[in-house]
Amino acid sequence: MRYDNPQLVQRLASEYVLGTLTGRARRRFESWMRDSYQVRSAVWHWERQLGPLAEATGGVQPRARVWEQVLERTGGKAAAQAERERARARWFERLGLWRGLSLVATAAAVVLAVLLARTPTEVTPQAQQYVAVVNGPESQPLWLVRADVQQGRLAIRSINATAPAPANSYELWILPAGGAAPRSLGLLPTGTASVDTDLPVELRSLLASAQGLAVSLEPAGGSPTGAPTGPVVYQAAILSI
């Protein structure tokens, strides 16, 4: 094989990338590529040279079924389903715990109560606790939000939410009833982080009647204006428990 003829390698690589090297010659060149770094490197060189041309063709939005089939073929549907079920199971456990603690005084519940000593264990007659699950595009949970009005605490847990680009932060907003301006609940943690913070007094009363929560993409550190400035990327309903 004539890898040692750089001009020939360059010419074949350029025609390979362009697509005019066809049939057997193309297959033969592919086996050269597997054998020789020099040949691969010439191909990559031409991919970098010609690739930017493709950008000139503009965009066409694919139909939803394309992504669905990609998911199907990569095992993503099963994975999303399993993750949803796991999340639901975790969630039911917690709901059961919150509701059951004052009613069931089994040894197990006492142990759990001790473990949860830092969290309120009394369930008051009126809804004082709110939860929301912010789901991603495939309905996978990204964040769990829990607000305790009585204690004035807000806890947000990220379930492997991917961090935005370094120049951005995700910010959580409460959408008050009647279409009033959104109010910030702070920045969202990502990865496996959580935040536990004070729930400002003026926001506590908004929760009961709020339309829901929204997540917007803001500059790093949060909205500079106090109102959402970036696109709303997720929304979630608020449930009282």
Added chain:
Amino acid sequence: MAEQEELARLLQATARGDRQAFARLYELTAPKLLGAGVYMLKRRELAEDVLQDLFVKVWHRASEYQAERGGVLTWLYSVQRYLALDKLRAQRPTQELDEDMSNTLAFEGPDPSAMAMSNDMAARVHKCLDTLTDVQRRSVTLAFFEGLTHAELTQKLQTPLGTVKSWIRRGLVSLQKCLEQ
């Protein structure tokens, strides 16, 4: 470029099996890729099949990407072009080129405003394409955007095979020289 960095980060996360990053990578790049695919394959169904194959491949082989192959988007365009070329070659022997097919698409081809927005490298390639002779430029771009073979170019340009081959060869050499400056 912030977008390049974000795509690189998403691809790395995809290589580690992060499905959320994979979904985001698709969201950000699929429309651009499909634009190029439709232009080449002329039929949306075929282009969507290729796009699907591409992303299945990306999921399994994200770790094979190397910076030497250019930015992530350039790499995706390249891999998609190879898949599209295989598809074209597989069906063209039995299917004559249909000049009317492109008219059935609501798609006008390379969009000048997209050219203006694309990065420096794209601008350089376009500038260098202008240094080619008309016939060289026409044969190189037809091969690139529509995936035509030498034989198909011969038919389309009504020119003998040897001439078409030399237009392409000289066109690529001139392009290379200009890009190296």
